[in-house]
Amino acid sequence: MYSICRRIIFLETVAGVPGMVAAMTRHLHSLRRMRRDYGWIHTLLEEAENERMHLLTALHLKRPGPFFRACVILGQGIFVNFFILSYLISPRFCHRFVGYLEEEAVITYTKCLNQIDRGYLPMWAKMDAPDIARTYWQLKPDAKMRDVILAIRADEAHHRLVNHTLASINPEQKNPYKPGE
């Protein structure tokens, strides 16, 4: 159980990076070139915010120790720099890459749901949804952790669609997703 918690928490600390870096890069690009952004920035910021909520929710399953936190700091230091550089070189590659990562996230959460249903994660099966998750996803008062995982998986499937779409259109084309979509 703790290995899946560790995997989820670590992945979510990384997952919140691309949206923020991509939004920042496009924001700075817009300022520098004195050109409009075509509506991408808000979608990317929303994705980053959404991933951060996944992380804050996952922290209710397990509190990471000092070694884990050190790995997160190191991982962030490497990944942020790698992603900024990659985004400057090829935004299309980055969105495609994130699209595939999101597919992996959907698979991870599906495995997690299967484990709950097969009785391998008895603690999660009976655990109530944390308050932060119930408020954020507007879940029913009696929502369980399983409902939260379902909501998170739906978010990941949406990120997958958005990123594959952004990878398939020209970076100067209008973003088809409006804020909140």
Ligand SMILES: [Fe+2]
């Ligand atoms: Fe996530």
Ligand SMILES: [Fe+2]
């Ligand atoms: Fe995601």
